[in-house]
Amino acid sequence: MSEEYDVLICGSGSAGLCAAVWLARCGINFKILERREGPLKQGQADGVQVRTVEILEHLGLSEDVLKEAYHVLELAFWSPDDKDGIRRSHLEPDTEPGLSHLPHVILNQARINEILIEDIVKSSGQSHIQYGSDIREVVVDSEAAGTPDARCVTVKTIENGVERTYRAKYALGCDGAHSAVRKSLGFKMVGDSSDVVWAVMDIYPRTDFPDIRKKSVIQSDSGNLVIIPREGDEMVRFYMEMPVSTPGEVTPERVKERIDGIFKPYQVEIAETSWFSAYSIGQRLADHFTKDHRVFLTGDACHTHSPKAGQGMNVSLQDGYNIGWKLAAVLRKHAHPSILETYVSERHQTAKGLIDFDRQFAKMFSSAYRKENGYTTEDFQDYFIKSGRYTAGLATQYQPSMLVRPGHKDSMASGVSVGMRFQSAQVVRFSDAKAMQLSHALRADSRWSFIVFPGDVSEAQTEKRLFQVAKSLEVSMKQLPTFQNDIHSFLSLVLVLKSDRRKLEDRQIPRLFTPNAGKWGVKCLQNVFVDDVSYHAGHGEAYAKYGVNSEVGAMVLVRPDQYVAGIFDFMDVEDILKFFKDFATRTTNGFH
Template sequence: MQFHLNGFRPGDPDLKEAAPRDARPLDVLIVGAGPAGLTLAAYLSGFPEIRTAIVERRSGPMEKGQADGVSCRSMEMFQCFGFAERVMREAYWVNEATFWKPDPDAPDRIVRTGRVQDVEDGLSEMPHVILNQARVHDMYLDVMRSSPTRLEPLYGRSVTGLEVEDDAVSVTLDHAGRAESVRARYVVGCDGARSTVRGAIGRKLVGQAAHQAWGVMDLLLDTDFPDIRFKSLIQSADEGTVLVIPREGGYLVRLYVELDALNPEERVSHRNLEVTDLISAANRILAPYSIEAAEVVWWSVYEIGQRMTDAFDDAAGGDDRAPRVFIAGDACHTHSPKAGQGMNVSMGDGFNLAWKLVSVLRGQADPSLLKSYSRERRAVAKALIDFDEEWARLMSAPPGSRSQSKLQHYFAQHGRYTAGVSVRYEPSDVILADDAAPLARGFSTGMRLHSAPVIRLADGRPMQIGHVQRTDARWLLLAFAPAGPPSAQRDALARLCDALACEGGLLDAITPEGADIDAALDVRAVLQCHHTELAITDMPRLLFPRKGRLGLRDYEKVFCPDPRAGDIFEMRGLDREAGCMVLVRPDQYVAGVLPLGDVARLSTFLTGILTG
C-alpha cells in the first residue's frame, strides 16, 4: 500500500480523504446489496468522479446465513480490495476433505473411506476458506465507508418500475410505501433470483429443477463424529447424504442434509419441514455417530435447480447499442449451494463489470466495452451450471451405484474449478490471441494472473507480484527482462520504456491529460539478477517515475526473483533468453503475452480499448 504521495497525512491510510458531496446526476444505480452488488459498489466507491448509489430491499445489513465458501480466486480478489488478510485471520481454512460411506460389513454404519487435500500445492498463494457471507459483506461495507465517496447502502428500498431511455435509465423505488424516482446512466440488478430488474428488461431464468429437497443449518453442537472439523461428505446406505462444512471460530458447523425427493409438481414449501426434521435426518445418515444441537443459528430448506438467463444485460441480440442495464449474481444464474461457488461467481460478476464501468464513465473507453461483460460472464455461469448439475447428480446417486463411487474422484479432479482458478476468457476485443504462450507458459492468456514470489529491488522486501494490483481500474504491464548481465537486463528494459513513453507513443495515447504517467497503464519490471546487483536509481524513468502533486519518486515498480521462495522465471515457465511482456487487465486476468519488444501490437490492442 502506498500513501503520502500528495503530502503527509496522519491516521489510518485505509481511510481516504472524503470527496466533496455534490448534486451531479447519478452515474450508476446498483439494486441489491448482496455479494455481486457490494463487490461492484466497493470498487466504484473509490472514484469520487463517479456518482454511485446502492439500494437494498432489506432493512439493514445481513447478519447470518446464506453463502460461506470463499474460493482461492475470491481471496486473490479480496487482496486487490485490501482485506484478504482480515478474511484469513477470521475464517476457517479448508485444508483437507474426508469421505465417508457405508461399511461393507455393516451397511447401517458409516466409515471413512478417503481423505484428499482440498487445494493442490502451488495453485494459489491464497487458501480456500469458510466465512459467513455477512462478514464478507461487512468488509465490503468498510471499504465503502473508508472510500472518498463514503458510500452507504440505502436500505428499505425496492424497485417497482424501470424504463430505459436514450441516455439514462429511469427507476421507480418503493420506500416505506412512498414512491421515489431515480435516474441513472447505468443500472445493475443484483437483486436475487426473483429480480425485478431482470423482469423489467425482459430476461428470464431458464432451466430445470432436480425435484430433490435439501436442508441447510448452522449449528453449535455436541457430537462424537470425529471429522466434524474437516470438510466431510457422508453417504449412508439408505438415508441420504450429509455435507459437513466447518465454520469460523472453532465451534460453528454447517450441515447440508439430503431430504426426500419431491414429486414433479411439488415444492419444498409444501412439506412444512422444521429444523427438527433436518436434525433427525442428519442423525440417521451419521449413524453410528450422532449430533445434539446446542443452538441452531440459522436454517433453511431448498430445492436443487439450475437456471440461467440468455444474456446478462438489456442489449438485444445483434443490437449495436451499448447496454445500459445489467444483471449479476443470482439475478442471472442460480444453482445449488453445495459446490460453494454461488457467492464466488457472483462476486466475479461484479468485479468484471466494475472496471469496465469505471473506464467508460471516466471517458477512458468507449461504451461498447460494456458488451464484453455479458459475453464473458455468461460463459462462466454456463460452466458453473454444468458443474453443479453433475455434482448434484453424484451426491444424490443411489447407494453403491457407479455414479456414487465416482464422487471422490470427481471432487479431486475438479479442484481447480472449485478453487475458482479455471475460468478462461476467450480471445476478444479485451483478450489477445494466445500466440506468444511459449514465452510465459505459467501465465495463460484469458486466465487469472497466477501470482508468484519476488523481491522488491528498492528495499529487498519479499512479496507476491500479483499483489501490486488494486481496485483502481489500471491495466498492469509486467516486463520480464531477458538473460544477460544486470546492466544488459536494465538496458533491455530501458529500450522498452523509451518505446512506451516516447512522444506520440502508447502512454501519450491512453494517459489522461495531466495525470501521472502510470494512471492508465502501470508498467512494472522483473529482472533476472539478484536484487543487490542493481539499484533502483539505475532504472529508466518509467520504472522510477515522478508522481503526484509533489513529484515524488515511485520506488516500487522493479522486482527480482526470490531465491528462498522460488524463482518466478522457473515457476511460471518464462523464456529466460528472450524475456516477455505480460499484460494484465484491471480484474487480474491476463489479457496477453507478448515478445518484449512488440510495442506495436501492445499499442494496437490497448488503443482499441482505451483513450486518453
C-alpha cells in the same frame, strides 16, 4: 422530480457491493437501492472460494477475512463400512497445492458485505445505500441509449409509501433470484428444478465424530451429508440429502432422524440450531443479461444453482468485480462503451459453465443417481477432487475479445494463460529485500498492469534491450489515456528481473520503472522486483512458474481485474498501442 446518478445499483448483495467498491474508488456518482430496511445481518452463503479471497486481497480487503474466517485446508471423505456404519476412507488437501498462495475460507456473507461497505465509505465518505427502497419499474429509453452521456435509465421505487424516481446512465440488477429489475425488463429465467431435496442447517453439535472441524463429505447407506465448519470454534453447517419430494416435507424431526442414520455409529446431539432451511435443486440462466448495454443483470438475478459447490456468493461477487471497473473506465472517458459488451460475453460464459457443472455436480451427490448409473463411492470422491480447480474459482478462462488477445507470442510465457487470472508468484522487492507476492504490485486502482520480464540485466545485451524497451514504452504510454498528465495513471509498469539482487545497481533499472509519484513526488520504488532467493522465504522461482526464458524475456499485459489480456515480446512494444486502439479513448497526442 427525479434524482440523477451515473450508475444505479439495485441490490446490496455481493455483486452490487463489489461493483460499488470500484465505482467509489474511481469517483463515480452512484446510488445503491436496497429493498431491506438495513444491512444483511445473517447471510445464507459462507464459502469464500480461493479466487474470491484473491479478489479481496487485490482490493486490499483480505486481512480481516483471513483473520476471522475458518480456513479450509483439508477434506475428509467418509464411506460405508462393513458394519452398517461409516469409516474415513481418506484425506485430501482442500485446494490443489500450488494453485494459489491464498486459502479457501468460511466467513458469513453478512461480514463480507460489511467489509465491502466499509471500503466504500472509506473511498467516498458515504455508503451510498438507500435502504427500504422497493424497486417497482426499470425502463430504458432505447433511442437515447446510443448517446453515451444520456441518462436513459429510469428506475421507480416505493420508499416509506412514497414513489420516487431515479435516472441514470447505467443500472445494475443485483437484486437476487426474484429480481424486480429482471422482471421489469421482461427477461425470463430458463432452466429446471430436480426432485432432489436437501436440508441445510447451522448448528452447535455435541459429538464424538472425529472430523467435525474438517470439511467432510459423508456417504453412508442412510444418505449423504456435507460438513462445513463455520468461523469460530463451535458452529458447523450440515448439508444433507432428504428422502422427500418437496422442501415443505422437511421438518427438524426428520432431519435429526436422518443425521442419526448417516453418522452411525457416531453420536450427534444438536445443542442449538442457529439457522435451518430446505430447498430443491434448480439451475436456471436468464435469457438476457443486458438491456441495450445500459442495464446489466448480475449474480442470482441472472443465474441460480445449488449451494453445494459453494459458488453462489463467489460468482456473484466476481460479476460485480467484472462490471465495476469497466463502468468506471467508460464513465471516466478512459474507454469506449463497447467494452461493456465483454461483461455479457465473459460472465454469460462463466454462468453457463457454472450451471452445466452444477447440474452434474448435484447429480453426483445424489445417491439415487449414482446407483442408477453405476457410480461407486470411489467414483464420486475422484470426481469431487478433480473438480477442485473449478470449485476454487480458478478454472475461468475468458474467450478472445477486445480485452483478451491470445496470439503466437503466448509461448514466451508458457506458464501464463491469456484470458485467465494472473497467478501470483513470490519475488523479492529490489528496494528493501522484502519477499512478497507479485500480485501485490497489481493494485485495484483501475489501472492496467504491464509486467516486464527482461531476464538478467548483468548481461550487457539484456540491459541494452531493457533500456530500448523502456524508451519505446514511454512513447507509447504518452498516447494512452492519462489523468493529470501522468502517463502512469492508465498503465502501471512492473519490472521483474532475473538477476543476483545483491549485485544489481540502480543504474541498471530504467527511470521509467521508478517514476516520481504521490503528493510529494517521491521516487516510487514499489514496482521493481527480482526473481531471486530471499533471506527468510526461500526462492519463488517466478520465471520458471511463468514459463519465461530469461535469455529471451517476455511482457504480460494484465487487466484491472487481474485477468491476462495478452503476452508480448520485446520487439512488439508497438503492439500494445494496437491492443488499446480498439477501445481506449483519445488523448492530446492519441490515436483514437
